[in-house]
Amino acid sequence: MLDKQSSVPMYVQIEDYLKKQIIEGGFVIGIAIPSERELTDIFSVSRMTVRQSISNLVNEGLLYREKGRGTFVATPKIEQPLIGLTSFTEDMLSRGMKPSNKLISFEKMIPEMEIAYKLQLSRDEEVFVVKRIRFADNKPMAIERSYLPVKLVPDLELDKIEGSLYSFIEKDKRLTISHASQRMEAVLVKKEDAEFLEIRMPSAVLMMERTSYLTNDVPFEIVRSTYRADRYKFISEIRR
Numbered sequence: 382m383l384d385k386q387s388s389v390p391m392y393v394q395i396e397d398y399l400k401k402q403i404i405e406g407g408f409v410i411g412i413a414i415p416s417e418r419e420l421t422d423i424f425s426v427s428r429m430t431v432r433q434s435i436s437n438l439v440n441e442g443l444l445y446r447e448k449g450r451g452t453f454v455a456t457p458k459i460e461q462p463l464i465g466l467t468s469f470t471e472d473m474l475s476r477g478m479k480p481s482n483k484l485i486s487f488e489k490m491i492p493e494m495e496i497a498y499k500l501q502l503s504r505d506e507e508v509f510v511v512k513r514i515r516f517a518d519n520k521p522m523a524i525e526r527s528y529l530p531v532k533l534v535p536d537l538e539l540d541k542i543e544g545s546l547y548s549f550i551e552k553d554k555r556l557t558i559s560h561a562s563q564r565m566e567a568v569l570v571k572k573e574d575a576e577f578l579e580i581r582m583p584s585a586v587l588m589m590e591r592t593s594y595l596t597n598d599v600p601f602e603i604v605r606s607t608y609r610a611d612r613y614k615f616i617s618e619i620r621r
């Protein structure tokens with residue numbers, strides 16, 4: 382199985398072997414892979430070598446460890462293209478997954494200066510702040526804090542945000558969503574978000590801030606989304 386004469390280090394060869402098993406379905410999602418001791422025997426290598434391969438696959442998000450239970454095959458990450466201005470609901474439905482939300486808070490307030498500036502609001506104009514946990518097939522994927530100018534959606538109410546916000550804006554309000562700009566960075570998850578996302582501290586998460594516009598460049602929403610880095614992968618195609 383392994384080529385001991387090869388210049389490719391043993392831990393890389395083991396990693397490749399395990400990866401192949403995961404991709405080709407030899408190891409099944411949610412089922413424990415053989416223990417470190419078993420793999421040590423199978424490959425006739427040191428436990429350190431096996432541990433190194435497994436750690437790399439855990440860091441890549443292909444495997445996860447559970448204390449006292451073993452190492453398991455992770456559900457593949459969602460591949461989210463960085464093109465197209467789509468909503469979470471649309472994204473999940475297009476993958477055959479069931480979207481759902483849990484509302485954490487819904488408030489009306491005068492926003493901090495940065496939000497007011499980006500939404501082109503004067504100092505006394507209010508925004509709705511909607512904080513939701515977004516689920517796919519009942520698994521927490523992201524937390525989103527949306528800031529929407531009250532003057533654009535004055536009748537926004539609890540029942541409207543239980544479903545899709547974009548659908549409310551386009552179908553109920555008959556506003557035309559046109560374009561958005563967004564930026565993404567990796568950050569460490571905050572304690573309260575870790576609980577909502579059901580991840581341990583410290584964990585890296587992907588933070589995306591999107592400013593979305595209606596036609597005529599009217600900003601209607603700023604969203605700060607915190608995505609589980611073990612469930613999301615952002616992809617784009619680039620040309621030269």
Ligand code: GLP
Nearest residue numbers: 468469470545546547548591604
């Ligand atoms: C995505 C975007 C958000 C947007 C949301 C709307 O998650 N990153 O900016 O607010 O979709 O989703 P929905 O229409 O499902 O509420």
